[in-house]
Amino acid sequence: MKIWDILSGEPVVLCGDGRNDSPGHSAKYCMYALMEQHLDVIVDVEVVDKRQTGGISTNMEVFGLRTILERMVGKIILSEIVTDASTAVIALVRKTKDSPCYTIPSIKEPKEECRKWLLELCTNFVHTYLLERGTVLPIITRIEELNEARNGGYVCRFEGCNYKYILHSARVKHEKAIHSRSFKETTCDAIAPQVHNKIKEDYIYNYHRGKLAFGLLLFEFNDAIKEGDGQRLYELYKLALLMYKAYSKTKYSYVVLLYLVKISGILSENDSHNLKWNRFFNKHGKNAANIPLDLRMEQLNKCVKSMWRGLGANVNETYASRLARTTEYVEMILDSIDRDCDIGEASGYRSSGKSEVAVKQIATDLLTIKAFKHQPGRNGHNSFAKFPCDLLKNLDYRDLHLWMSGLVKTWYTSF
Numbered sequence: 001m002k003i004w005d006i007l008s009g010e011p012v013v014l015c016g017d018g019r020n021d022s023p024g025h026s027a028k029y030c031m032y033a034l035m036e037q038h039l040d041v042i043v044d045v046e047v048v049d050k051r052q053t054g055g056i057s058t059n060m061e062v063f064g065l066r067t068i069l070e071r072m073v074g075k076i077i078l079s080e081i082v083t084d085a086s087t088a089v090i091a092l093v094r095k096t097k098d099s100p101c102y103t104i105p106s107i108k109e110p111k112e113e114c115r116k117w118l119l120e121l122c123t124n125f126v127h128t129y130l131l132e133r134g135t136v137l138p139i140i141t142r143i144e145e146l147n148e149a150r151n152g153g154y155v156c157r158f159e160g161c162n163y164k165y166i167l168h169s170a171r172v173k174h175e176k177a178i179h180s181r182s183f184k185e186t187t188c189d190a191i192a193p194q195v196h197n198k199i200k201e202d203y204i205y206n207y208h209r210g211k212l213a214f215g216l217l218l219f220e221f222n223d224a225i226k227e228g229d230g231q232r233l234y235e236l237y238k239l240a241l242l243m244y245k246a247y248s249k250t251k252y253s254y255v256v257l258l259y260l261v262k263i264s265g266i267l268s269e270n271d272s273h274n275l276k277w278n279r280f281f282n283k284h285g286k287n288a289a290n291i292p293l294d295l296r297m298e299q300l301n302k303c304v305k306s307m308w309r310g311l312g313a314n315v316n317e318t319y320a321s322r323l324a325r326t327t328e329y330v331e332m333i334l335d336s337i338d339r340d341c342d343i344g345e346a347s348g349y350r351s352s353g354k355s356e357v358a359v360k361q362i363a364t365d366l367l368t369i370k371a372f373k374h375q376p377g378r379n380g381h382n383s384f385a386k387f388p389c390d391l392l393k394n395l396d397y398r399d400l401h402l403w404m405s406g407l408v409k410t411w412y413t414s415f
Helices: 003-007 057-072 087-096 111-129 137-152 168-178 192-198 203-227 230-246 250-266 269-277 293-314 317-325 327-340 356-369 397-414
Strands: 012-020 029-036 042-049 078-082
Touching: 003 042, 012 057, 029 057, 042 057, 057 087, 111 203, 203 230, 230 250, 230 269, 230 397, 250 269, 250 397, 293 317, 293 327, 317 327
Parallel strands: 012 078
Antiparallel strands: 012 029, 029 042
8 A cells, every 4th residue: 555545535744845966056956855744754755857947956846846746636635734944935835725726628618528627626526535545445354354264263474383263362462472473564554543643633624524425425326226227226335334334223234234145145146136226117218217116106105095085984995905906007097187188297306496506605605614624623513523534433343244244144044
C-alpha cells in the first residue's frame, strides 16, 4: 500500500521546503519535498531543473511546490500547508487557496465534451471526499484471515516452526515464549491507524461527508430499482449488510444475509438468477420505470380493498376470495376505460418542480460554513456534536464473522 492510499481519505497537514544543489543564484537543481506533519513521512518529492523555470533559479522552489500540488488534486485532501517565509511560496498558496482547480468549459463546447468534463469532476470529488479506502477493505481482509485461520489455524511465523493455533493470541504467546520474537507490521499498513489518532476531528466536515455518502447510497438504490438492475442491487445489499450490522438492525441484517447466502450457495443457478433479477415490475415497459415488487403488491392490495368495500354487508370469505382472484382483470378493465375516456394515467412519482433555487441555497449554505474544508478541532452541529467520519465505525469485524458463521451453519442444516 502506498502512502498516498493511506492519506487519501483524511485531511492532512503538509510541511514543505526546498533545497538547492548550491547556495546563491548559481543553483542549477532544486529538490522540493512535502512531509506529513503528524506521521513524519515524506509524501512527495519533486526535482526541478533551472531550465524549467526559464533559467531563474529563485523560481525553482515555487515551481516544485506547484507541480506537487497539481499531482495531488483529486487524490489527497489538503488541510494546511506549512512552508518557510518565502514570499513567492506564500503568494502561490494564497492564490490557490479556495480557488477552483479546474477550468469550466465554454458554452460553445459540444454537449458530449461538457458531460465528460462534469463526469470527471464529479468522479474526482467522490474519490476525494467520499471513498474511504481504509473503511471496508480492512474488514474484508480481516474476515478472510479469520476464515483461513478457522480452516487451517494460525501458523507460527518463525521460519522452520510449523505449530498451529486456533487463536491469534496463542500464536503470539508461542512466538514470544519459544522463539523470543515479536512480529510487528513495518509496512505502510501500520501507519494508517495513526492518522485517525493524531489528526484532530472536524465534526462539521465529518457530518456533511457522511451525509453526502449516505445520500448517494440511497440514490444508487433507487436508480438500481428503476433500471431493474438486479446485479447492482445485489452488490449494494453487501454494503447495506455492513451498515445494518454496525447500527444493530438485527432483523434487516438477518434478511439481507439470507438473501445473499441464498444466491451464493443455497439455491440452484436458475433459482438464484430468478431471485436476483425478478424483483421489479414494469407496467408499460418504459425505460427507468421499474418499481419494487412489494410496491406492486401494495397497489394490488389497494385495488382489492376497494372492491371489498363495495360489497358492503354482503362481504364474506367466499366473495372476498373470488374478488381477489379478479384483481388483475379488473385493473385491465379500468385501464381500458381510462384510455377510452382519454384520461391520462397518474404519475407514480411526485412532481419535484424546479430545483435550481433549492440547489443554489444548499450550495450557498455549504460554502458559507465551509462544510468540505477540513478545519481540525471544529465542533459539530448541536444535534450531531460528535459525528464520526466513518459510517462503519461501530462495526466489530470479529462479531460480524462469528454472527455470519453461526447463521451459515444453521442454514446449512436447514436447507
